[in-house]
Amino acid sequence: MYKLHLILKYLRKRRIAWVSLIAVMLCTTMVLVVISVMGGWLRMFRQSFHGLSGDVLVEADSLAGIPHYQEMIDKIQKLPEVEAAVPTIRTFGLINIANQLRKGVQVLGLPMDQIGKVNKFPESLHRQYQKYIDEGKKPPTPSFGLVPKVPYQLLAPNDKRALERPGMVVGVGVVGIHKDKNGKWVRPDWLYENWAKLTVVQVNPESAVLDLSKSQADTYYWIVDDSSTKVYQYDSQTVYVPFDILQRDLGMDQQQATNPNTGEKVTIPARTSDIQIKVKPGFDLVAVREKVGRIVDEVRKERNIGAYYPITVETWEESQKVWLGAIENEKSLVTFLFGLISIVAIFLIFCIFYMIVVEKTRDIGIIKSVGATSGGVAAIFLGYGTAIGIVGSGLGLLMGYLIVHNINYLHTELGRQLGIVIWNPEVYAFDIIPNTMNPIEVTVILSVAIVASILGALVPAIRAARMNPVESLRWE
Amino acid sequence: MAQTAQQTISPKTEAAIILRAKGLRKSFRMGDTRIEVLKSVDLTIRQGEFIAIEGRSGSGKSTLLHLLGALDEADSGSIEFDGRDISTLGSTARSHLRNTQFGFVFQFYHLLPELNVLENTLLGPMIEYSWLSFRSHRSELRKRAVALLVQLGLEHRLKHKPSQISGGERQRVAIARALMNSPRVLFADEPTGNLDADTGRQIMSVLERLHRESAQTIIMVTHDRSLARQADRTLILKEGKLDRPADSAAPASAATA
Numbered sequence: 181m182y183k184l185h186l187i188l189k190y191l192r193k194r195r196i197a198w199v200s201l202i203a204v205m206l207c208t209t210m211v212l213v214v215i216s217v218m219g220g221w222l223r224m225f226r227q228s229f230h231g232l233s234g235d236v237l238v239e240a241d242s243l244a245g246i247p248h249y250q251e252m253i254d255k256i257q258k259l260p261e262v263e264a265a266v267p268t269i270r271t272f273g274l275i276n277i278a279n280q281l282r283k284g285v286q287v288l289g290l291p292m293d294q295i296g297k298v299n300k301f302p303e304s305l306h307r308q309y310q311k312y313i314d315e316g317k318k319p320p321t322p323s324f325g326l327v328p329k330v331p332y333q334l335l336a337p338n339d340k341r342a343l344e345r346p347g348m349v350v351g352v353g354v355v356g357i358h359k360d361k362n363g364k365w366v367r368p369d370w371l372y373e374n375w376a377k378l379t380v381v382q383v384n385p386e387s388a389v390l391d392l393s394k395s396q397a398d399t400y401y402w403i404v405d406d407s408s409t410k411v412y413q414y415d416s417q418t419v420y421v422p423f424d425i426l427q428r429d430l431g432m433d434q435q436q437a438t439n440p441n442t443g444e445k446v447t448i449p450a451r452t453s454d455i456q457i458k459v460k461p462g463f464d465l466v467a468v469r470e471k472v473g474r475i476v477d478e479v480r481k482e483r484n485i486g487a488y489y490p491i492t493v494e495t496w497e498e499s500q501k502v503w504l505g506a507i508e509n510e511k512s513l514v515t516f517l518f519g520l521i522s523i524v525a526i527f528l529i530f531c532i533f534y535m536i537v538v539e540k541t542r543d544i545g546i547i548k549s550v551g552a553t554s555g556g557v558a559a560i561f562l563g564y565g566t567a568i569g570i571v572g573s574g575l576g577l578l579m580g581y582l583i584v585h586n587i588n589y590l591h592t593e594l595g596r597q598l599g600i601v602i603w604n605p606e607v608y609a610f611d612i613i614p615n616t617m618n619p620i621e622v623t624v625i626l627s628v629a630i631v632a633s634i635l636g637a638l639v640p641a642i643r644a645a646r647m648n649p650v651e652s653l654r655w656e
Numbered sequence: 657m658a659q660t661a662q663q664t665i666s667p668k669t670e671a672a673i674i675l676r677a678k679g680l681r682k683s684f685r686m687g688d689t690r691i692e693v694l695k696s697v698d699l700t701i702r703q704g705e706f707i708a709i710e711g712r713s714g715s716g717k718s719t720l721l722h723l724l725g726a727l728d729e730a731d732s733g734s735i736e737f738d739g740r741d742i743s744t745l746g747s748t749a750r751s752h753l754r755n756t757q758f759g760f761v762f763q764f765y766h767l768l769p770e771l772n773v774l775e776n777t778l779l780g781p782m783i784e785y786s787w788l789s790f791r792s793h794r795s796e797l798r799k800r801a802v803a804l805l806v807q808l809g810l811e812h813r814l815k816h817k818p819s820q821i822s823g824g825e826r827q828r829v830a831i832a833r834a835l836m837n838s839p840r841v842l843f844a845d846e847p848t849g850n851l852d853a854d855t856g857r858q859i860m861s862v863l864e865r866l867h868r869e870s871a872q873t874i875i876m877v878t879h880d881r882s883l884a885r886q887a888d889r890t891l892i893l894k895e896g897k898l899d900r901p902a903d904s905a906a907p908a909s910a911a912t913a
Contacts, residue, residue, distance in 0.1 A: 542766065551783045553747065554751075
């Protein structure tokens with residue numbers, strides 16, 4: 181009984197113990213914030229990247245692409261584990277939006293009606309998804325054929341082919357769409373009433389020479405939608421166009437050619453740069469990757485696809501391993517560094533408890549003279565340490581939660597008031613700082629904080645327990 | 657543990673022996689030398705006796721009190737409490753003994769500064785009982801503590817901290833704490849040593865009244881001869897040995913054995 185009573189009294193009355201309590205609180209807060217942000221970053225990274233790619237990817241390692249991809253897709257789709265397989269093309273180009281904005285962009289060619297079968301790209305669309313969700317409506321199947329607000333003829337009266345122009349989806353960052361201070365998206369008025377010219381360069385798989393006069397292709401598009409994937413590198417520099425048009429512009433459609441050595445007419449098959457595969461839930465991605473790999477090898481062998489077309493089959497995690505591995509390493513490193521700082525907190529608790537034990541030497545003698553056992557005295561100080569750990573980490577959790585929950589607001593304010601910008605979206609790939617806490621990580625951090633507090637109090641508690649009551653009573 | 661007021665009123669030779677020490681030795685290391693404080697002390701105390709151990713400062717009287725009260729261990733010799741050798745008991749058993757059978761009053765009161773008067777008085781039962789059983793006995797324990805404090809004239813100080821009351825009041829709280837678990841033996845180490853003469857007299861009258869009305873066995877050490885004379889029996893500790901006062905010829909051990 182006296183132990184609990186004394187622990188509570190000491191906790192309330194001994195101001196010096198508050199220092200250790202604050203140390204525990206700050207360490208807990210610090211580690212919680214860092215782990216939550218880093219862990220959240222990693223989770224966001226995984227979710228976003230996974231959201232933008234299929235579970236398994238067949239990737240061309242060169243700009244030449246993957247020939248006979250439709251044959252591969254047909255075979256892959258017959259696998260019982262596979263839900264869908266869709267081709268996409270990646271390349272780079274130059275964009276000119278209504279002569280107002282010119283920049284280099286990453287271009288992704290998608291079969292828009294099918295892409296939703298393999299990844300969550302459609303959910304990033306503003307006009308064809310988010311707007312519907314905001315209005316509580318079911319979004320339609322996305323397409324590039326969205327009718328603009330103003331008839332095309334009015335926008336481009338001299339262009340007879342205006343009606344034939346295909347649609348283009350732009351990453352929000354490409355056209356300067358941004359969030360205001362209240363977190364609402366701000367879109368330029370002219371956005372969906374303008375044309376965009378996309379220039380891409382054809383790459384001949386069998387020639388090392390690039391003849392720009394022949395291999396350049398310009399296509400005019402209408403901007404029909406914008407996409408916010410939350411992945412900075414996509415949103416800031418990617419435009420999305422119909423798969424077949426990009427394929428044609430890149431000369432990746434089926435073509436007839438003449439072999440310069442033999443003069444023989446040959447057919448160059450249609451090509452794509454990636455095949456994104458959606459695996460049915462519950463199947464092991466690595467096993468599916470193996471099967472897909474075998475199909476790709478089979479087609480390569482049958483079709484005698486040579487060394488011009490290096491192809492890799494990977495799971496989505498493997499394809500992002502450079503990024504994911506780096507983030508995981510960074511998270512481990514930061515956790516380790518902050519763990520070291522927490523050890524300092526253990527020493528702080530140790531020193532403060534040691535001081536408290538010295539200061540309380542006579543009280544220990546008094547308690548012992550009234551019949552407390554050595555174990556009882558040790559329990560007081562261990563209980564005291566535990567109480568400090570529980571209260572300190574509890575307060576740390578509260579403070580950590582408040583910081584993590586409001587981290588984007590705090591960061592914005594920090595930037596506005598003091599000009600301090602820590603989270604650079606160009607570096608961290610996301611425009612918002614992760615603000616969620618993982619219950620498992622929180623539990624581990626709190627447990628470690630409490631154990632650390634007990635450890636800090638352990639040696640002083642043992643010292644207190646071993647004190648001779650007579651010597652303690654004589655202590656001055 | 658409980659001792660009733662109906663027990664022996666005055667020390668009588670036929671009363672049961674409550675505490676007996678034989679050949680007690682205790683030395684302390686002071687740097688390179690060893691100082692022998694107690695050199696074979698023999699002592700017998702009967703139930704209900706009020707004994708004063710007198711001695712000069714540094715004569716070892718407090719050390720003797722600590723040994724008798726199981727606060728410290730002797731180098732050699734034995735101490736019997738109620739016919740049982742307590743010098744060989746382990747630390748936990750000695751703690752239990754201090755909690756349930758002995759009570760201590762010290763010169764410097766030794767109250768816990770964070771606890772109020774009532775809580776300081778309840779320290780013994782708090783240590784004795786578990787949290788649950790303390791809660792179930794709480795009202796009767798509180799009643800007893802308040803009764804003791806009222807008896808000692810502290811009814812208006814229950815919620816005060818030790819720092820908010822006078823020296824005499826602190827010592828009375830210490831006496832209440834010592835009596836809380838109805839000790840068989842009350843040890844008082846210079847109980848008036850830190851008080852002015854008047855307050856000291858008040859404290860002595862409290863001890864006397866306890867002895868007279870409740871037949872409380874009291875062992876008090878003091879350097880003050882006039883205080884020592886108020887006890888039933890006075891023993892003098894001199895050069896590490898117990899002796900009768902100068903007006904008595906026989907040695908204490910012989911007289912009480």
